[in-house]
Structure formats: structure tokens, C-alpha cells
Amino acid sequence: PHITRARGRDPEIDEYTPRLPPTDHWIQPHGEEGIIAEIDELLRREFCHIHRQQLASCRPAMLQLMLNGSSGLRRFHENVATLTRFNRPADRDVAGPVEAECADIARRLRAMRGDDDAKFDELARLLEELREDPTVTRAVMFTHFIPTYSYLRNRLEALPMFRSGVRLICAGPNDDDETLEGVNSRLEREEGFAVLLTTDRMSESVDLHAANCVINYDLPYNPQDLQQRIGRVDRIIQQADVIHV
Known part of the structure; x- marks a missing residue:
């Protein structure tokens, strides 16, 4: 059997926010x-x-x-x-x-x-690029794994951009439901570019329409879980012109 699914549209104007083609970032190995x-x-x-x-x-x-x-x-x-x-x-x-x-x-x-991490270096470069992109409002970065979340939080907090005005919001696995429910409001209060770092705990049943960019630091085993992540920002009430993935 086949299932036909339609993306959510605004019931009044029958339109949805277009998604730009996903951007892949390849990391070259260095002899390891x-x-x-x-x-x-x-x-x-x-x-x-x-x-x-x-x-x-x-x-x-x-x-x-x-x-x-x-x-x-x-x-x-x-x-x-x-x-x-x-x-x-x-x-x-x-x-x-x-x-x-x-x-x-x-x-x-x-x-x-040593402590070299080409993947994180590429992430830092991407964040600077998104920061300068006028079509990007705020970004949500997902990872599936708690060790990865902890590592990214420590590394991101040390980046110059987050020490010079750009807000980094972290919603981790130990935060209570009330804290997680208020994340979108915290994003909306940011006037400029901001980044939310979170785990797949927030990939379902959470509204994050204040952002219009999804960064997948790792890819879920189930492709539907990837769509769930994107669906956090791809909402009917999304005000941005495009969604970046």
C-alpha cells in the first residue's frame, strides 16, 4: 500500500514556507x-x-x-x-x-x-556563515547523543561569536518539561542571530517557529526522525521566507 502525505499549508492562502535544498558538508580525513x-x-x-x-x-x-x-x-x-x-x-x-x-x-x-576536530571546525565556519546570512533568523542544532551534546556545548561556549553578543541557548536532556516548553519564547526574544543546541528530546511535539534553520550535527537512523526535526521550525505560523536545512 502507498501513503500520500501533503506538507502543511496555511488554510487561508494555501501556501507553505519553501525549504531550500539541504546543504551537505563533507569532512576530509587527515590520515586517521x-x-x-x-x-x-x-x-x-x-x-x-x-x-x-x-x-x-x-x-x-x-x-x-x-x-x-x-x-x-x-x-x-x-x-x-x-x-x-x-x-x-x-x-x-x-x-x-x-x-x-x-x-x-x-x-x-x-x-x-590531538584535540583537532575537523567536523567541529566546519560547524564553526558554518555558524559564522549563517550569522552573516540575512535570510537566517535563528538556528536549531540537533544531535541524538548526550555525549555529543555535552561536547558541543563546551566547545560552542568557547567560540568567540558566543562571547561577543550571539546568544547560545542550550536545552539538554536534564532540563524539565517547563524549561523546554519556554525555549521558543526565549528564541523569539532574541533580536539578532541566535543558536539553540538541543537533543532529539525536542524533535517531537515542540514548536520552534522562531527559528528558520535546522542544523543536523548527526543524522538519525530513521529518516522520519529527520523530518520530525525539520518539522519543529517548518510550522504553519512560520514567518520567515525560507527554511534552511
Whole structure:
């Protein structure tokens, strides 16, 4: 069977806010492909697929989990349960040789790349570009993973643009429902460009029409979840001329 779905239109003028074609940003590797493949194979062999998704989302955050050993990896698995409606199999105990292997690979990659993060550098460049774009009002940045959210919050708060007038609003997994419900009002009060950093906890049943730009720092496994993210800003009451994805 087929299902035909129509995008929401204004009931009075039968129009909707056009979306600009999504922009992809490709990050070139810098010689670490071999170690990344080694990490991916280790995660495939010893852990859940969700750990491999975290590696793809944010390499530095995944390396820190690996350096933290079994406790860090188990804690990550427990936190993921707060962001997903799918049940994940429990991790095995990674103490012993596997834990040592995790730490060894993570240290080798950190020694090779240090604190360099090409993906975050590209994000910082993109934010400066959006800041200068007159068609962008405010931006909402989504990630699925709590470690990625924590990493981005620390890195973004240190950027010069957020220390010189641009507002960074963070809505994390530990915020209560009342706080999250007031996020759109906080965005509306910002006169200039502002950025909301959040997780997929806000990707459903939340109105964020004060923004007209969605940044997907990582991509959900389910394409419908991606549409849910975009739907937070693609509202009937959206006042912007275009929506950026």
C-alpha cells in the first residue's frame, strides 16, 4: 500500500514556507582512517550498533568514553535510553583485555590528532556563515547523543561569536518539561542571530517557529526522525521566507 502525505499549508492562502535544498558538508580525513576503522571494528565486535553511531556523530566524545573504560561505555548506553524509543540490547562487561584495547586505540588516535576536530571546525565556519546570512533568523542544532551534546556545548561556549553578543541557548536532556516548553519564547526574544543546541528530546511535539534553520550535527537512523526535526521550525505560523536545512 502507498501513503500520500501533503506538507502543511496555511488554510487561508494555501501556501507553505519553501525549504531550500539541504546543504551537505563533507569532512576530509587527515590520515586517521586506519585507526577509525580499527575503532569501528572493535565497537562492532564487542558493543552495540549504537556505539558505532556515536563514533560517527562525534569522534572526540566517543574517544573520551573509550578512555573512561567500561563505566563510561555503560553509562553512555543507559543515557541513550532517555533519547530513543527503541530498546537496545545490554552491553557486555568490557573489563579486562577489551577495556585495555579501547584505551590503547583511543590514546593512539589522540596522539595522532590531538584535540583537532575537523567536523567541529566546519560547524564553526558554518555558524559564522549563517550569522552573516540575512535570510537566517535563528538556528536549531540537533544531535541524538548526550555525549555529543555535552561536547558541543563546551566547545560552542568557547567560540568567540558566543562571547561577543550571539546568544547560545542550550536545552539538554536534564532540563524539565517547563524549561523546554519556554525555549521558543526565549528564541523569539532574541533580536539578532541566535543558536539553540538541543537533543532529539525536542524533535517531537515542540514548536520552534522562531527559528528558520535546522542544523543536523548527526543524522538519525530513521529518516522520519529527520523530518520530525525539520518539522519543529517548518510550522504553519512560520514567518520567515525560507527554511534552511
